[in-house]
Amino acid sequence: FRSIGGEGNWDYMAMDSSALKLYVAHGTAVQVVDVNSGTLDDEIPGMAEAHGIALDDSGELGYVSDGPAAEVKVFDRQSLEVIASLPTGPNPRAVVFEPQNQLVLAVSANPQPINPTPAKPDARYSTRGNIKSAVTVIDARQQAVIATILLPGKLGFAQTGGRGIVYINLPDSNQIATIDAGQIQSAILDAKLDAKLDAKLDAKPDAANPTEGVLLDWTRLPRSTGSATDRLRFLPAGPECRDPRSLAVDSGDQRLFVACAN
Numbered sequence: 001f002r003s004i005g006g007e008g009n010w011d012y013m014a015m016d017s018s019a020l021k022l023y024v025a026h027g028t029a030v031q032v033v034d035v036n037s038g039t040l041d042d043e044i045p046g047m048a049e050a051h052g053i054a055l056d057d058s059g060e061l062g063y064v065s066d067g068p069a070a071e072v073k074v075f076d077r078q079s080l081e082v083i084a085s086l087p088t089g090p091n092p093r094a095v096v097f098e099p100q101n102q103l104v105l106a107v108s109a110n111p112q113p114i115n116p117t118p119a120k121p122d123a124r125y126s127t128r129g130n131i132k133s134a135v136t137v138i139d140a141r142q143q144a145v146i147a148t149i150l151l152p153g154k155l156g157f158a159q160t161g162g163r164g165i166v167y168i169n170l171p172d173s174n175q176i177a178t179i180d181a182g183q184i185q186s187a188i189l190d191a192k193l194d195a196k197l198d199a200k201l202d203a204k205p206d207a208a209n210p211t212e213g214v215l216l217d218w219t220r221l222p223r224s225t226g227s228a229t230d231r232l233r234f235l236p237a238g239p240e241c242r243d244p245r246s247l248a249v250d251s252g253d254q255r256l257f258v259a260c261a262n
Contacts, residue, residue, distance in 0.1 A: 004033055004040040012094070014053035014062070016077070023062065025050035030064055032080065044080050047073065052095040054104060056140055063104050063138075065092035072106050072136070074143055084143050089134025094158040097140065098166055101181040104138040105166055107158045132219050135168070137184055147188050147213040151177055151232075161249030167256060169244040176235045176244065176258065183231040188214045 008027015015022055021041065022033040030044040030053060048068035055062050055077070064073040065088070072095060074084040089108035096105050133155040137147040155177075156169030164182040191214045218232055235256070237244045243261035250257070 004031060006031060006040075009049070011050065012052045014055050016055055016059075018059060019077070021077075023053045023055070025053055025064065030062075030075075042080055044073075044075050044082065046082055051093040051109075052106075054095045054097040056097050057099040061140070063095050063097065063106075065095040065106050067091045067093060067109070072104065072138060086136075086138055086143070086145050088136040088145075089148060092136065094156070094168070096158045096160045096166060098160045098164065098181045100162070100164040101184070102140045103181050103184065104140050105158065105179075105181075106136040106138065107155050107168055108134040108136070109155065132217075135179075137213065145213045147184060148215050149179070149184075150215070150217045150219050152219040157245060157247050159247040159249050161254070161256065162251035163254075167247055167249065169247060169258070170234070171243045171245070171261075173234075174237045174241055174244060174260075176237060176247070176256065178233045178235060180231050184216075187216050187231055191216055 006026050011025035013022060013024045020035040022035055024031045024033060028045065028047045028049065030047065030050050031040055032042045032044070033039070034041040047064060047066045049066065050064050051067045052065040053062060060077060062075045062077050064075065066073050070088050070090055070092065072086045072088055072092065073082045074086065075082050088106045091109050092106040093109040094107040098105065131153055132150045133153065135149040135151060136145060137149060138144065139146045153170050154172045156171045158166060158168045160166050164180060166179045166181055168177045168179070170177055237258050237260065241258060241260035244258045245261055246259040248257040
């Protein structure tokens with residue numbers, strides 16, 4: 001065993017199996033560990049608090065969810081320099097790279113309460129009787145935010161499992177939301193068409209934001225355990241599972257492993 005040291009909270013890790021580098025979220029930096037020697041190779045500073053790390057499939061870029069900054073930091077894996085800071089929903093934690101559609105999804109850990117005090121409710125993240133949580137969608141080709149998906153309830157850890165599917169824990173309902181990443185672009189087009197129609201009807205369109213991309217409110221979709229839509233499904237974690245936390249995907253056999261807090 002080796003200690004790489006440093007101060008601050010530890011969080012998620014990501015392995016670059018080709019370069020044999022382990023990226024570790026550690027306080028205000030991401031530490032880069034040489035797997036062969038087990039020693040600290042370098043670090044990526046400048047985070048308010050690093051949480052999750054995702055690596056693209058080209059070997060070029062990495063993505064860090066910076067919680068207090070409400071950003072995803074994009075870094076060059078050769079120079080380890082941050083090349084972009086992209087806005088997200090509040091307090092992003094889990095972040096995943098979906099290779100089939102070249103998308104990065106950043107999951108906000110803290111949903112907005114229905115009636116925050118003393119501030120007024122944020123209409124984007126609160127609805128009658130429900131809590132909305134945000135998933136920020138980033139186009140990895142353009143390094144730009146293209147959408148913010150609102151989902152019901154509290155969101156947790158996320159994983160990709162191949163075939164364009166992203167899995168996200170819903171701890172407060174003991175379910176796993178599955179998003180078909182290939183359907184996000186069509187949902188964006190639908191939202192833009194709806195916004196144009198609203199504008200023609202002299203309504204106030206609420207489908208686009210220059211920093212958050214198109215707003216996709218999926219909180220009203222049926223929260224069933226079957227197939228809700230082609231874009232979003234909810235899977236039960238099982239009667240013995242309470243508060244699902246970590247996830248792992250066997251993409252070959254299409255099996256999802258869920259670790260529960262109990």
